Amino acid sequence: xxxxxxxxxxxxxxxxxxxxxxxxxxxxxxxxxxxxxxxxxxxxxxxxxxxxxxxxxxxxxxxxxxxxxxxxxxxxxxxxxxxxxxxxxxxxxxxxxxxxxxxxxxxxxxxxxxxxxxxxxxxxxxxxxxxxxxxxxxxxxxxxxxxxxxxxxxxxxxxxxxxxxxxxxxxxxxxxxxxxxxxxxxxxxxxxxxxxxxxxxxxxxxxxxxxxxxxxxxxxxxxxxxxxxxxxxxxxxxxxxxxxxxxxxxxxxxxxxxxxxxxxxxxxxxxxxxxxxxxxxxxxxxxxxxxxxxxxxxxxxxx
Amino acid sequence: xxxxxxxxxxxxxxxxxxxxxxxxxxxxxxxxxxxxxxxxxxxxxxxxxxxxxxxxxxxxxxxxxxxxxxxxxxxxxxxxxxxxxxxxxxxxxxxxxxxxxxxxxxxxxxxxxxxxxxxxxxxxxxxxxxxxxxxxxxxxxxxxxxxxxxxxxxxxxxxxxxxxxxxxxxxxxxxxxxxxxxxxxxxxxxxxxxxxxxxxxxxxxxxxxxxxxxxxxxxxxxxxxxxxxxxxxxxxxxxxxxxxxxxxxxxxxxxxxxxxxxxxxxxxxxxxxxxxxxxxxxxxxxxxxxxxxxxxxxxxxxxxxxxxxxxxxxxxxxxxxxxxxxxxxxxxxxxxx
Amino acid sequence: xxxxxxxxxxxxxxxxxxxxxxxxxxxxxxxxxxxxxxxxxxxxxxxxxxxxxxxxxxxxxxxxxxxxxxxxxxxxxxxxxxxxxxxxxxxxxxxxxxxxxxxxxxxxxxxxxxxxxxxxxxxxxxxxxxxxxxxxxxxxxxxxxxxxxxxxxxxxxxxxxxxxxxxxxxxxxxxxxxxxxxxxxxxxxxxxxxxxxxxxxxxxxxxxxxxxxxxxxxxxxxxxxxxxxxxxxxxxxxxxxxxxxxxxxxxxxxxxxxxxxxxxxxxxxxxxxxxxxxxxxxxxxxxxxxxxxxxxxxxxxxxxxxxxxxxxxxxxxxxxxxxxxxxxxxxxxxxxxxxxxxx
Numbered sequence: 001x002x003x004x005x006x007x008x009x010x011x012x013x014x015x016x017x018x019x020x021x022x023x024x025x026x027x028x029x030x031x032x033x034x035x036x037x038x039x040x041x042x043x044x045x046x047x048x049x050x051x052x053x054x055x056x057x058x059x060x061x062x063x064x065x066x067x068x069x070x071x072x073x074x075x076x077x078x079x080x081x082x083x084x085x086x087x088x089x090x091x092x093x094x095x096x097x098x099x100x101x102x103x104x105x106x107x108x109x110x111x112x113x114x115x116x117x118x119x120x121x122x123x124x125x126x127x128x129x130x131x132x133x134x135x136x137x138x139x140x141x142x143x144x145x146x147x148x149x150x151x152x153x154x155x156x157x158x159x160x161x162x163x164x165x166x167x168x169x170x171x172x173x174x175x176x177x178x179x180x181x182x183x184x185x186x187x188x189x190x191x192x193x194x195x196x197x198x199x200x201x202x203x204x205x206x207x208x209x210x211x212x213x214x215x216x217x218x219x220x221x222x223x224x225x226x227x228x229x230x231x232x233x234x235x236x237x238x239x240x241x242x243x244x245x246x247x248x249x250x251x252x253x254x255x256x257x258x259x260x261x262x263x264x265x266x267x268x269x270x271x272x273x274x275x276x277x278x279x280x281x282x283x284x285x286x287x288x289x290x291x292x293x294x295x296x297x298x299x300x301x302x303x
Numbered sequence: 304x305x306x307x308x309x310x311x312x313x314x315x316x317x318x319x320x321x322x323x324x325x326x327x328x329x330x331x332x333x334x335x336x337x338x339x340x341x342x343x344x345x346x347x348x349x350x351x352x353x354x355x356x357x358x359x360x361x362x363x364x365x366x367x368x369x370x371x372x373x374x375x376x377x378x379x380x381x382x383x384x385x386x387x388x389x390x391x392x393x394x395x396x397x398x399x400x401x402x403x404x405x406x407x408x409x410x411x412x413x414x415x416x417x418x419x420x421x422x423x424x425x426x427x428x429x430x431x432x433x434x435x436x437x438x439x440x441x442x443x444x445x446x447x448x449x450x451x452x453x454x455x456x457x458x459x460x461x462x463x464x465x466x467x468x469x470x471x472x473x474x475x476x477x478x479x480x481x482x483x484x485x486x487x488x489x490x491x492x493x494x495x496x497x498x499x500x501x502x503x504x505x506x507x508x509x510x511x512x513x514x515x516x517x518x519x520x521x522x523x524x525x526x527x528x529x530x531x532x533x534x535x536x537x538x539x540x541x542x543x544x545x546x547x548x549x550x551x552x553x554x555x556x557x558x559x560x561x562x563x564x565x566x567x568x569x570x571x572x573x574x575x576x577x578x579x580x581x582x583x584x585x586x587x588x589x590x591x592x593x594x595x596x597x598x599x600x601x602x603x604x605x606x607x608x609x610x611x612x613x614x615x616x617x618x619x620x621x622x623x624x625x626x627x628x629x630x631x632x633x634x635x636x637x638x639x640x
Numbered sequence: 641x642x643x644x645x646x647x648x649x650x651x652x653x654x655x656x657x658x659x660x661x662x663x664x665x666x667x668x669x670x671x672x673x674x675x676x677x678x679x680x681x682x683x684x685x686x687x688x689x690x691x692x693x694x695x696x697x698x699x700x701x702x703x704x705x706x707x708x709x710x711x712x713x714x715x716x717x718x719x720x721x722x723x724x725x726x727x728x729x730x731x732x733x734x735x736x737x738x739x740x741x742x743x744x745x746x747x748x749x750x751x752x753x754x755x756x757x758x759x760x761x762x763x764x765x766x767x768x769x770x771x772x773x774x775x776x777x778x779x780x781x782x783x784x785x786x787x788x789x790x791x792x793x794x795x796x797x798x799x800x801x802x803x804x805x806x807x808x809x810x811x812x813x814x815x816x817x818x819x820x821x822x823x824x825x826x827x828x829x830x831x832x833x834x835x836x837x838x839x840x841x842x843x844x845x846x847x848x849x850x851x852x853x854x855x856x857x858x859x860x861x862x863x864x865x866x867x868x869x870x871x872x873x874x875x876x877x878x879x880x881x882x883x884x885x886x887x888x889x890x891x892x893x894x895x896x897x898x899x900x901x902x903x904x905x906x907x908x909x910x911x912x913x914x915x916x917x918x919x920x921x922x923x924x925x926x927x928x929x930x931x932x933x934x935x936x937x938x939x940x941x942x943x944x945x946x947x948x949x950x951x952x953x954x955x956x957x958x959x960x961x962x963x964x965x966x967x968x969x970x971x972x973x974x975x976x977x978x979x980x981x982x983x
Contacts, residue, residue, distance in 0.1 A: 494899035519901025560833035574833030
């Protein structure tokens with residue numbers, strides 16, 4: 001038996017019983033963070049409301065109750081209408097609840113598409129040859145040069161005002177953000193010795209990218225994803241506020257609701273308060289989780 | 304009265320969700336004016352934290368510092384930052400391992416040094432610049448006067464460290480603490496820098512604390528050597544005595560595990576088994592016990608105290624390495640009546 | 641099977657310096673390796689020693705084809721591998737492996753130790769799943785880690801232990817040659833001896849050949865049979881480990897040896913240090929003639945500035961690249977004033 005093997009017998013590898021990869025450890029850290037739990041609860045609430053809106057809402061969001069409308073007066077919160085009625089006599093609560101659907105769809109869908117395309121481009125740029133990197137990044141620079149708002153207006157002008165236009169606008173704006181992020185992360189991984197070690201062993205380049213670099217590079221992208229979700233919701237609301245969203249007046253989109261209530265803020269401030277609060281609360285959840293994720297995924301904070 | 308008197312220094316780091324850790328666990332030593340002392344240990348032993356505590360550079364949140372650090376009789380622990388800024392640079396100066404982080408990258412070296420001179424001595428701009436050029440010259444920066452306007456990144460690693468040394472000496476402190484000043488440098492540059500430090504502190508009568516993991520550096524530079532392990536001094540001695548006859552198993556282990564240029568090539572290295580993470584807390588016994596070849600039952604029952612085994616020599620061990628037998632001096636040199 | 645495992649001839653690795661925003665022009669080159677000849681016999685340990693910027697790491701990487709040589713040839717076990725590509729290169733990689741300096745970045749933090757050690761074998765399709773698992777266990781024990789270590793992750797281990805994992809990974813394919821690039825420099829002093837002893841033991845057991853790259857001469861002397869000293873991209877001296885220390889010939893070697901601190905104050909007191917003047921020149925703009933002449937305490941006005949000294953044999957296997965090696969050895973040329981410092 002060699003000395004090394006004798007050492008192996010007597011060496012106690014001081015390791016806790018609950019070993020875990022970096023992912024599971026990050027999850028554990030997240031679980032222990034009260035702010036993260038609060039944020040996750042809010043996101044869960046947001047999603048549940050969006051999914052179960054038809055079951056939760058007392059009325060249809062488009063149903064108009066003309067009996068209650070009098071010019072210049074807006075019935076505030078009451079027993080039958082917890083959030084009161086809006087300017088067209090529709091139940092505010094139901095509109096808020098249904099509005100979650102639109103925010104969720106816009107946020108999730110547009111972000112996912114934008115992020116997916118962005119990550120593909122960023123991954124190729126970060127892992128590929130220098131000229132590929134140069135070309136792709138110049139493309140991204142060009143995209144970044146166009147202000148998001150102008151782009152949204154252009155899309156709306158071309159495709160007409162609709163939810164789809166908003167989603168396209170938000171999606172496209174996110175492409176260069178994720179592309180840059182993943183590219184930077186991949187480039188950082190590329191310099192690490194373990195990548196060199198894999199090359200020295202003879203691992204094929206594609207395998208190196210997929211099994212080694214990508215899992216290590218993805219952490220900042222995940223954090224950004226959560227935070228971008230928050231931004232996407234705000235952007236959607238903002239675009240709707242500006243009138244670029246759906247042309248259908250009945251659609252209970254929060255941003256749009258905010259826009260419509262501007263003119264009677266004096267008389268019925270609650271009609272602006274509810275959609276505003278809804279936006280803030282749903283965004284808050286994503287922001288809190290995003291920040292907590294950043295901390296949880298940071299390998300430097302490992303025990 | 305010694306220049307610096309450290310008594311029972313403790314530094315405890317609080318950690319979120321886990322037990323606090325004592326990075327420095329009861330350290331005491333004296334520094335006489337003009338002396339050269341070494342603190343030797345590996346990473347995590349607490350040697351750097353000790354120097355940061357003396358300088359008052361530890362963060363105030365999450366860190367507790369107990370004990371006493373007296374400079375020329377006045378207590379440093381507990382002084383406010385404003386107070387300490389008067390001490391740092393002027394009375395005690397520090398040289399860190401990485402010159403890039405000690406030097407402000409956006410200020411010229413001339414400005415950084417002359418600013419310090421002006422702050423501590425209140426001289427005017429011209430006088431400060433004159434003194435700056437003088438000190439840069441003393442540390443061997445060629446063409447010092449014309450390089451006052453240069454930025455740190457324009458210098459090589461060795462040169463930057465010289466600039467850092469110049470900054471440390473500029474305000475004529477009575478004590479310089481050098482924390483691994485040459486670890487990041489090539490060995491030929493290291494020789495230059497160590498030679499420089501030694502020459503300058505001897506010339507100016509400045510006391511020096513050299514913190515390092517390299518026993519060779521200590522053998523060259525320091526008259527007194529303190530060996531540190533897990534936050535406590537385990538052996539302190541005058542340098543010739545320590546190297547001729549290390550008593551603590553850790554010291555002996557370190558010396559036996561390092562390949563030496565002056566020994567025959569085939570000499571087998573005797574490693575210290577285990578790794579620095581294999582410690583038991585001092586409250587449970589001797590922290591070095593899990594790795595010690597001299598371990599006896601007593602070592603895991605209680606922690607050994609620091610005892611003076613000879614004049615000027617202390618040891619923290621229940622079962623020390625026996626001193627080598629006395630070798631009679633060669634006949635030609637014997638002078639016996 | 642020849643005795644010469646590796647023969648490197650006139651290896652050069654130049655990294656182009658590019659400038660320009662849109663179209664990049666090559667404005668110069670960092671001559672990291674600028675004409676290196678090396679031979680490594682089967683079963684020996686060749687130490688490659690030098691300070692930062694000398695190119696020793698680049699030599700190691702060029703040999704492994706992790707970095708492309710600009711010119712020169714690398715012959716491994718009789719076969720010219722300098723321009724090998726694709727599958728042939730991959731196959732060749734099985735026979736030469738490497739150990740990295742930084743135990744913290746050389747292991748993929750998101751893979752388990754077992755997966756990391758098994759990777760070389762899986763990649764080359766060498767064995768069935770069960771066989772690989774057995775081999776991983778065996779390798780871990782060989783390097784002094786318990787078998788359970790396989791299910792843990794790199795961050796749960798200390799630096800010395802991670803280095804052992806790296807060694808286990810390198811051994812998996814039974815390579816002929818291992819390029820060890822500063823394998824103990826990043827480790828605590830008390831751990832270095834463990835890893836060095838392990839490397840020596842493994843060499844005996846598995847008939848390994850090592851190229852040991854390091855800046856630490858004391859360590860290199862201990863573990864190497866022969867040593868090559870590098871300065872600014874070229875080799876300035878090659879000798880057996882004993883000869884190099886008993887009779888160093890090149891002024892740079894002299895300075896290097898005298899600069900290393902020895903943990904013995906009595907010896908330190910008596911030593912005479914040769915201090916080098918100035919700083920390392922830039923590898924993008926090396927000095928003319930002998931590259932070391934700008935800092936050499938023995939510099940002569942006649943040839944040093946203009947003529948590049950060839951690596952020539954002085955005494956049976958001991959080669960030096962210095963015009964005046966014999967005169968310096970015999971004391972005919974003295975060092976410049978101020979270059980030698982006592983104790």
